[in-house]
């Protein structure tokens with residue numbers, strides 16, 4: 462009887478040990494699958510010159526790189542500073558070393574060209590109710606697992622269908638379509654820097670405004686050069702945490718914060734977008750830290766867009782951001798003294814209207830991307846005369 466009991470106990474211990482091991486295995490499997498596998502899709506790849514030519518890509522010498530021994534080059538456009546051997550291209554997939562020189566593969570090769578309301582950028586303090594000629598090439602220098610445009614941002618340029626449009630043609634189309642601005646958007650415009658810069662120079666000659674919608678991951682020298690021809694920017698602050706940037710975007714926060722400061726120094730009208738993702742960057746302390754940093758470094762007049770997340774790319778299983786989370790984040794920002802906070806990606810709720818920070822009256826009423834009412838006159842509140850930051854004509 463005693464032996465039977467001890468056998469039963471041994472079996473029970475064995476059974477529970479097996480269960481424990483299975484549970485640990487399942488946990489590790491789940492933990493692993495939740496870890497972003499960014500490096501697997503962002504390795505340095507090669508593209509031979511003949512293949513680039515066959516795919517009708519550009520072989521345009523890049524700005525901002527230095528030559529290294531043995532025909533290697535180092536790109537100096539973004540903080541990655543990729544070092545490339547012959548025929549290797551950078552993390553962004555669109556800058557390549559041929560014969561010891563760095564080339565852009567996407568100059569004049571946009572994959573996305575649209576006439577958009579400027580509110581879609583989003584820019585709420587720049588020429589309301591006007592159209593912006595918007596374009597992008599393939600490629601990106603980040604690897605966000607929640608990317609909303611991953612089909613083109615994560616594409617190799619030889620696989621993405623492009624148009625051939627010179628900077629002159631872009632400007633002509635923009636004028637023909639009655640656009641008041643050109644927006645570099647959808648993917649990360651930094652990676653088609655030379656194309657963007659040439660379009661910006663021509664746009665200035667023709668009186669068009671220029672808009673950079675960006676992740677802000679760029680080196681100081683190219684940014685300062687771009688600022689000479691730039692009117693406005695919307696910069697993503699994807700999460701106020703180095704770990705968030707490291708784990709989910711394959712980049713780092715510090716260079717992005719530096720970009721905000723440089724844009725302020727250069728007098729570029731800048732708005733900030735923070736996409737709030739449930740369980741990833743919706744921590745109230747993180748949001749409070751972000752608003753503190755904005756207030757101290759950029760001032761309380763910077764327009765902030767708190768954007769609702771929808772399931773995308775590698776985050777298809779996440780739920781959309783609850784409206785409550787967005788409202789609570791807005792409340793935190795208001796308490797920190799921010800004057801212009803908008804909730805984006807939420808239709809028809811009046812959450813993207815603008816109010817005068819002084820007299821509290823309605824300045825701009827929006828429905829989706831359209832403007833229903835505008836009470837700003839000559840850049841001021843028409844009721845109390847308060848100056849409203851932005852570009853109004």
Ligand code: SF4
Nearest residue numbers: 536539542543551553
């Ligand atoms: S722009 Fe592209 S090639 Fe240049 S450093 Fe950044 S990722 Fe590398």
